[in-house]
Every structure is written in C-alpha cells, then in structure tokens.
Amino acid sequence: MKIIRGLVAAVLILAIGAVVLIVALPGEKIAKLAADQVKAMTGRDLTFEGKVGISWYPVLGVTTEKVSFGNAAWSERGPMFTAEKAVIGVDVMAAIGGDIRVKNVELVAPDVLLEKTADGRVNWDLSGGAAVVGGQTTSAPSSGQAAPPSAPDAATGFESFALERLVITDAQVRYIEHGGARQELSGVSLEMAWPGRDKAADIQIEASPFGAPIKVDATIAAPLDMISGSVSAVELAMKAGGGTARFVGRAGIAPEASGKLDVSASDATAFLAALGTGGLEGPLAVQGDVTLTRDGVVSVRGGQVAALGNALSVQADVNLNSVRPKVAAQVATQTLRFAAKDGGESAASDSTAPVGWSKAPIDASALGLVDGTISFAAEAMDLNGITFGKTRATVEIDRARAVATLQEMAAYEGAVTGTFVANNRSGFSMRGDLKVAQIALHPFLAATADLDKFTGKADFESRFLSSGESLDALMNNMSGDGSVEIGRGTIEGIDLDKLLRGDVTGGTTVFNSMVASWDIADGVLTNNDLLMSLSRLAATGKGTVGLGLRTIDYVFSPQLRGPDGPSLIVPVKITGSWSNPSVVPDLEAAIKRSFDTEIKAVEDEAKQKLEKELGLEKQEGQSTEDAIKDKLEKEALRGLQNLLGGN
Incomplete structure (x- = not known):
C-alpha cells in the first residue's frame, strides 16, 4: 500500500508541476528565442504575427499564428516562406531547470518561394547568415542591421542548437528562375529528425505533383x-x-x-x-x-x-542554365532495337483488316525537351523489322527541330549517307536528303515495301519532304524527287522474253541494267523514263506508285530488237496493291500498235502515188500535204493571171 500511495503522490506532483509549468511558461520568450536562433543561423528574420499561446499537446511549447521567414536581400518578392500556423516545442527537462531549448518546429500550410537569379544566385543559400569557426558559430548581420539580441542558446548559435524534429504539412512550393522557368508544387509534406548538431539528419518528403505519390527519404551526415x-x-x-x-x-x-x-x-x-x-x-x-x-x-x-x-552507354554534359537544357552527349550501343507500338500483328492476323500505314499519332514531344548535340554509334539496328549495320550519326537539336547527319550506315549490303530532319515546332514534319550506294534490292524492298520481286544492287538518291501527325499522313503528304541506277538483276514472276513469244506462264526476267528518275507529289510517285536493258530485249516503263495507298499502276513495254528498231512491243501492266500486284500483258495495246504500223505503211504508199501523179516537187523536210498546198496556190495564181490578161 505504501508503494501505491507513493506512486499516486508522484503522479499528482508531476501533474501539478506540469500545470504550473504551462501557466508560467513564457510563450513570448520562446518565440523570441526561436527567432534569435534562426537569425544567428541564417542572418534572416523569423517573424511571428498575432497571438502567441501555450501548447502542451502533442508538444510542450508555444503556438503562433502567421509566421514568415525573410528572403535573400536581393529578392523583391517578399518572404521566402509564410505559414498559417507554427508550433514550437521545447526541451521539457531543460525548461524545468530554467533553460529553454527549442527542439521541435511544426509549420502548417507554408507557402515556400524558391528563386534563382540570372547570374546563378539562389535564395535558399543560407550560408551568409552564420560561420562556424573552431566549433563556434558567429552571425554575420547584413549591412545596416544590428546584431541579433543575445539569448541563452543564440549566443553560441549552432553550438547549442538541436532541432530534433521539423514537420511541414500541406506546403506549396513555388520555383522561379528570373527570365526562365516557373513551376508550382502543392500538397508537400516534410518531416526532419535531427538529434543534435553532430548527428545526421533524416528527412522524409511526400508529394503528388502529377497525381501519383512520390516519397523521398534522405540522410544528411x-x-x-x-x-x-x-x-x-x-x-x-x-x-x-x-x-x-x-x-x-x-x-x-x-x-x-x-x-x-x-x-x-x-x-x-x-x-x-x-x-x-x-x-x-x-x-x-x-x-x-x-x-x-x-x-x-x-x-x-x-x-x-x-x-x-x-x-546504352552514355557520357553527357547538360547545362541547365538555358530555356531548355543544353546537351553534349555521346551514346553508344551494340544493337539498337525499336518496335512500333501497334506492331502490325493484329492486322496481320485479321484477313479483313485494311493493309496500310499506321494511323497512330506520332509523339514527337521529346524533340522539345532539350537543345544540343548528340553523337550516336551502334554496331547494328533493328527499326521495327528494317535492319541496319554499323551506324555513326550526329543529331543536332534546336527548339524542337532535330537534324540527323548520317556519316555512316550499313544497310542491306550497301551504305547510306545524308541528312534527315524532324521538326516539331508547329506540327510534325520531316525532310530527307539521302544517298544510297549498292543496296541489295530484294531484302531492302521486302522489308520496307513488302515487295519481293526484284533482285540486284542499286545506287539511288532521294529527296523528300512531308508533314503529318501519323505515319499514314506522312506517306500520303510526301513530295520530292530522286533517281536510281541498278546493275544486273532480275524480276520474279515475269519472263519478258517468253512473253514476247506468246508464253504468259510467268518466269524470271534477267536484265543487265536499269535506270529511272521520279517525282513525288501528294504521296504519289510518278516515273516516265524507266529504261531496262536485256540481252535480246529492251524495255521502257512509266506509271505511278501510291506511296500513301501502297498501290501500283505501271506499264512495262518490252520490245524485241531488230535491225531497224523494235520489231515487236508487248506492254505489260502491273496494277494493284504492293503485297499482291497483278502482272498481265496488255495485248490490246500490242494489237493496236501493230494496226497503227500497218495503217501507216498504207498511208505512206498512197502518198507516194499521189506525189507521182501530181508531179509534186517537195522541198527538203516538206510534207506531202504542204507540197500539194503550194502546187494548188501556184496553179491558182497562174489561172488568175491568164484571166486578167497577164503573161
């Protein structure tokens, strides 16, 4: 019973002592002490507005109304932060002994302003407020300001400072770069535990600036x-x-x-x-x-x-003191792989799905994130089924416009050089100026255009320009020009030699060379000068290729070689889609050409007979029609002279 009575007495004594302490606790002195300590640490004013009261739960200390913390001397935007409410806790045992030490600070709904000047100064640099010399801290008041008043803890500054706990809830953080970026972040919470000046500080920060929560845990030694x-x-x-x-x-x-x-x-x-x-x-x-x-x-x-x-291996330097970060980087990889988001697999499995280019929107927003120069090197690349070998390129980016220069690119047994421009300043557009040397047609056309009919190696130049928000739009808006030269090669599915002898069962055409040029407008490639040389034949061609619609409408005109020119011409029509074109001889055109030849022969024979009967004397280069006209004019003039009695 004595033990129980002793415990009850002890509790009563502590309770009475706590009540007395709360009543006698000098709230204004605690607030002033906190302000003095902050002044000693930072050289800036901590100001409490309104009533200062006593707080006994959850911490023993004082509560204040609006509180503000001074900004850097060069700032003209007001306090660095203001808070709706502050709670300042003290060391209870030290307070009982008459020594008031601030241990806990809680700030409710602070508005924090972070600033950076054009010359790189930042307002959160607090190093000018205090200097630690030989374990002691001295305050460096700004010009025109008096030294902070003395206080039990402020006299030695950091020497006796121990902020065991700092809590910030529902903070708004504003970041301003003079002449640059402005950003705002709300709903920020921070909690810091710092047992003593020679101890590490543990900090926890939580925020959801873009909807999803972000949590940061930091330790500062x-x-x-x-x-x-x-x-x-x-x-x-x-x-x-x-x-x-x-x-x-x-x-x-x-x-x-x-x-x-x-x-x-x-x-x-x-x-x-x-x-x-x-x-x-x-x-x-x-x-x-x-x-x-x-x-x-x-x-x-x-x-x-x-x-x-x-x-990827990356070496980079990024200068953040620009409207957009300025990058100088080197990127290297063994094999670069890229697959389109829609992949095309679902369309391939559905026989009713239309065959065409992807209409998925192109996201080119990354072009506007940085400026600078990026060097790229890869030993191989697979860009959604289009493969390349050793590649060396440089990309220069300026205000959402990227210029890629290909110094080296191995492609389908050949090489590609040139420039490619992607511009996203006002909608997406692209431009290219490429040169290709000795590229193998069969694998290249199979990968890029679903064509597997051609073999041979080609040299070609191509210039193109287009704009659009999807690959489909880009291909349908394409414009440009180009030319191609192909050495010995083949065309599968048609044998022109057999065709001219009446055999339409297909086969393979072997040619010695092929040259052509083209123009592109509104996604349609037009060619009118194709010339193909074969051992016993020659062939010309003209027509269109729908780059956007992936169609072809083209006419080959193979011809047997005779001593006086082509003796037989049978045009071949190639029409339909790229993936399944129709290749058939144009017999109607061949028959018409034969009739035209026969009609011309009859006309020539009739003209010769008429010239002989009329006794026409044609001048060099004069047609039969003009010779008859001249003879009639002369005869009419002679008749008129006789009528008038002339000689």
Missing part, C-alpha cells in the same frame, strides 16, 4: 556543413510509380552534388508519369556517376541505360 554552404555526405532514396531512384554521394545547397545514381523501375510508364514525363514503356534501369556543379552543369560518366529492350 553533416547538416551544419550543408547549411554553412559546404557539402555533406548524403544518401537519398525516392519511390514513385513502382520505381526507385537512389543517390549516394556528397551534396550542398548551392545546389551541387557528386555521387552514384541508380534508377530501377519495372514499369517505366508509371514511374515517369509520377515525375511528370513519359515516352518509355517496359522496364527502365539507369546507373552512372553524376556530378552537378554550382554553375548548373550536370555531368554523367560511365552511364548505363536499359530501356525499350536496349542497353
């Missing part, structure tokens, strides 16, 4: 070093959209950082969407040594990126 403008060892881990990012190294508030970055996301779409970007699907992994300098340059060395089924 030496917070005082960071506050004073130096760097500290840090570890940072971020979780977003099912992915994680981890940074281990050193960092400062300048901002500056150097260390290892490791990003891993099983779903790149969800991870990047949480960060307000996109453009990737499937898993994503990024590793490398990253450095951020005080002048806003990010460097990546030994970077490894795994995305879209590709593994």
